[in-house]
Amino acid sequence: MDIRAGLITAIVFLVIGAVLVFRSGYTVWLSARRLTFYRIKRQRERGGLFVILISIMLFGFAVLLYMFGEPVAYRYFPPSLTPSPTPTITLSPTITLSPTITLPPTITDTPSVTDTATVTPTPFIPPAIEVLFVSEVTPNPAAVFSPLQFTLNCSNFNDYTPATVFQAPVRYMCAVFTYDGMSANVQWTALWFRDDELVHFETLPWDGETGGFGFTEWEAPAEEWLPGVYEVQLFVGLDWKVVGQFILQGDAPTAEPTPSLTITPPPS
Numbered sequence: 648m649d650i651r652a653g654l655i656t657a658i659v660f661l662v663i664g665a666v667l668v669f670r671s672g673y674t675v676w677l678s679a680r681r682l683t684f685y686r687i688k689r690q691r692e693r694g695g696l697f698v699i700l701i702s703i704m705l706f707g708f709a710v711l712l713y714m715f716g717e718p719v720a721y722r723y724f725p726p727s728l729t730p731s732p733t734p735t736i737t738l739s740p741t742i743t744l745s746p747t748i749t750l751p752p753t754i755t756d757t758p759s760v761t762d763t764a765t766v767t768p769t770p771f772i773p774p775a776i777e778v779l780f781v782s783e784v785t786p787n788p789a790a791v792f793s794p795l796q797f798t799l800n801c802s803n804f805n806d807y808t809p810a811t812v813f814q815a816p817v818r819y820m821c822a823v824f825t826y827d828g829m830s831a832n833v834q835w836t837a838l839w840f841r842d843d844e845l846v847h848f849e850t851l852p853w854d855g856e857t858g859g860f861g862f863t864e865w866e867a868p869a870e871e872w873l874p875g876v877y878e879v880q881l882f883v884g885l886d887w888k889v890v891g892q893f894i895l896q897g898d899a900p901t902a903e904p905t906p907s908l909t910i911t912p913p914p915s
Contacts, residue, residue, distance in 0.1 A: 654716045665702045672698025684797035770880045770887045782834035782852040786884035790828035795891025804860040815897035823862035836882040838861035842875040868891035870902040
């Protein structure tokens with residue numbers, strides 16, 4: 648048994664002894680109160696209180712052992728160093744090379760055409776649209792946008808049907824998104840492309856809230872909605888935020904010819 652274990656054992660026995668002695672003294676003190684003779688009663692009470700005092704001293708000694716016993720014991724009985732075992736070197740097995748079979752060389756067909764990876768350009772605002780900026784508010788770099796959802800009717804943000812493929816003819820399209828971290832009056836821009844050709848845009852100071860639902864829309868005659876892959880790009884200032892695509896299928900209606908007035912001079 649080491650010093651720490653011995654101290655813990657002594658403290659436990661002292662506490663148990665203090666409890667038993669206190670119980671004995673308290674019993675004697677209670678029994679003295681029921682005696683009739685004053686002198687015997689006083690003697691019993693003093694004896695009970697004396698036993699209770701001894702129990703308190705035992706408990707106090709247990710507390711002193713708990714707080715200061717181990718440092719004092721190590722002062723007079725310093726712990727001896729235990730030599731640590733010296734690690735031994737274990738030889739690891741060596742790898743023995745086994746003979747390998749060498750295969751004869753084979754002829755590999757080399758493709759005559761090699762596909763070259765294409766570089767996808769990062770969306771940017773054309774200079775012709777950038778010159779239309781009127782806001783001088785610095786964009787918040789922490790502003791975020793959700794992916795775009797396209798619908799033919801966004802009058803109610805809680806009840807709309809998003810899709811990625813639409814059938815012609817259409818006259819209106821809306822891109823719905825959620826956002827957060829927008830600054831008031833910051834310039835924002837939406838670019839609409841059809842097969843990489845800019846067909847519509849809007850750029851204006853932000854007049855919405857800091858966060859919530861937003862949308863960008865395009866309304867045009869049905870004959871202007873030609874089939875193809877449409878892409879919508881959103882920017883805050885010059886910072887690109889989100890891109891979304893949808894497909895328009897079917898043939899657009901043919902524009903009706905506009906009658907022209909021709910003046911025929913009277914015969915001379």
